[in-house]
Amino acid sequence: MQKMELMIDEFMIYCESKNLSRKTMASYEQTLRLFSKYLIEEKNIIDVKKVTEKILREYINYLKERGKYTVVSNKHTVLQNKPNNRTDYSKKVSITTVNNYIRNIKVFFNFLKEQTYIKKDIVKNIKALRNERKPKEYVSDEQFSNMLRHIDTTKFHEYRDYVIINLLLDTGMRIGECLNIKNKDLDINHRSIYLPAENTKYNKGRYVYYSQIMQRDLRRWLQYKDRYVNSEYLFCTKKSTPLLVRTFEKKIKDYGNRVGINIHPHQIRNNFAKRFLMAGGNIYTLSKILGHSSVKVTEKAYLDLTDADIRKNYQQFSPLVTMRGGRK
Secondary structure (H helix, E strand, O other), rough: OOOHHHHHHHHHHHHHHHHOOOHHHHHHHHHHHHHHHHHHHHHHEEEHHHHHHHHHHHHHHHHHHOOOOOOOOOHHHHHOHHHHOOOOOOOOOOOHHHHHHHHHHHHHHHHHHHHHOOOOOOOOOOOOOOOOOOOOOOHHHHHHHHHOOOOOOOOOOHHHHHHHHHHHHHOOOOOHHOOOOOOOEOOOOOEEEEEEEHHHOOOOOEEEOOOOOHHHHHHHHHHHHHHOOOOOOOEEEOOOOOOHHHHHHHHHHHOOOOOOOOHHHHHHHHHHHHHHHHHHOOOHHHHHHOOOOOHHHHHHHOOOOOOOHHHHHHHHOOOOOOOHOOOO
């Protein structure tokens, strides 16, 4: 017998040896612990050898039908997420989330097959669900500027958030990457920030760069921060502790509500990418800046420029107009 929980433990040790990012490992473990709980409670199965393709398909249907946060892997996640207080509690789980579960489970069972813990490949016919792609959400310049005007920069936490929001727009960083920046990662003179591998999605360290305007803002922020707190993190709480992603997500939602817009950190990243492309930046450079695993990921993510965007970009970069030096 190969107990599911023990196999998950071994898989996580394997993932750690592969130097996967903390976010990826957390995603794997949450998915597999929930799947293990389902096997025990719904199928009375604790042995991975008893899991079949049919059971996997039944679990996928179960995922599609259950509500968000109605099933948890352990007590810690209840304390962390406070499911009963969430406005999205019991709402339908998205296809994207289900596909993430499918991907994680396939990686796990491929590992079991490679390590000869199981003989049959039960995931080879399991495919991701078809997911109708939704256009990226963007915030207009006017909306963005209006929101920034309604942030009270005389308060420590709001001034901090103001700088974070501007840095996100200037660099295209993920919010998790931004909040993990330490003072030593910042090169204020060369206008660059190093993002260590352990803080990035694909576990690859990279540099991001920022403008002269942002350089000035960061210098002011550092002087201000150092007067009130002592922290190795560029952005921290007033108690000098690291600022959590979920805390910032709540804060930016509040700032958006002040001016009647719905905004989240990833929208700022989307805005950066769109503006970069519209200004004539190429997708290969954008892919490097965003820290995507490949150019294909970038192409897939940002194929939804509107007709107006395309027309404006074409008028700016028409080969004939450029060659003749004529009017646009």
